[in-house]
Amino acid sequence: AVLIVWNLTLMSTAQHRALRLGEAVSFGEIGAAQARVFHQWFGHPFTYPVSLFFALRNRVSPGDYDLLAANRFLGDPLRQYGRVDVGAGDEWLLGDGWHQAEQDGPTTFRWASSNAEIRIPLDHAAPLKVQVRLHAFGYPGAAPQTLTLVVNGRPQPTMPVGADWQVTELPVSEETWRSGVNRVRLVFAWSQRPIDVQLGSDPRPLAAAVDYVRVQVM
Numbered sequence: 001a002v003l004i005v006w007n008l009t010l011m012s013t014a015q016h017r018a019l020r021l022g023e024a025v026s027f028g029e030i031g032a033a034q035a036r037v038f039h040q041w042f043g044h045p046f047t048y049p050v051s052l053f054f055a056l057r058n059r060v061s062p063g064d065y066d067l068l069a070a071n072r073f074l075g076d077p078l079r080q081y082g083r084v085d086v087g088a089g090d091e092w093l094l095g096d097g098w099h100q101a102e103q104d105g106p107t108t109f110r111w112a113s114s115n116a117e118i119r120i121p122l123d124h125a126a127p128l129k130v131q132v133r134l135h136a137f138g139y140p141g142a143a144p145q146t147l148t149l150v151v152n153g154r155p156q157p158t159m160p161v162g163a164d165w166q167v168t169e170l171p172v173s174e175e176t177w178r179s180g181v182n183r184v185r186l187v188f189a190w191s192q193r194p195i196d197v198q199l200g201s202d203p204r205p206l207a208a209a210v211d212y213v214r215v216q217v218m
Helices: 002-015 027-042 050-058 062-068
Strands: 081-085 098-104 107-112 115-122 128-136 145-151 159-161 166-172 180-188 208-217
Touching: 002 027, 027 062, 050 062, 050 180, 081 115, 115 208, 128 145, 128 159, 128 180, 145 166, 159 166, 180 208
Parallel strands: none
Antiparallel strands: 081 208, 098 107, 107 208, 115 180, 128 166, 128 208, 145 159, 145 180
16 A cells, blocks of 8 residues: 555656656655655645545645645634735645746736636635735737636626736625635636737736735625
């Protein structure tokens, strides 16, 4: 069983290009990469059974328990807000639909495709104001961009998004949220590849650049 797990984690590191076959690598480097894969799959055994219950309840990996459970927003009565700094140590809070982190001066951000997910861990449900700092992918002749937040499967009112950095705000009622991991999808009207509109050779579908997502008790 140990050898099977060893081989599976080794294969995963190769698939994620942490290991390139045929290249010399130290045991410590590859062992650390495999340990990260093992942790993501199974979590920390000494947190059982709590981490397993958390994973089942929130539909996440047991390895996500360490950060998502310990860093819940609204847990501190003096800090009734939470902020996801997109592009800076955000991997544990992001779902699908995001491209690699980039930087524009002091601003870290990621480009989102037309449908991108972010996870908001909450200590408890509350009426929250959601702020998103972003700007649309702009090019000559681009159609107007819009953003619809879908919180735990519930679509919210659609908001316009311009080509310059801006902060959009939207109140979301308490019954939309839940204690634990909340899934917020950023759904844009369209995405476009720069290569298709004569703006370089970038083949990625881009909808908008996102700097941060912030929630605050109203």
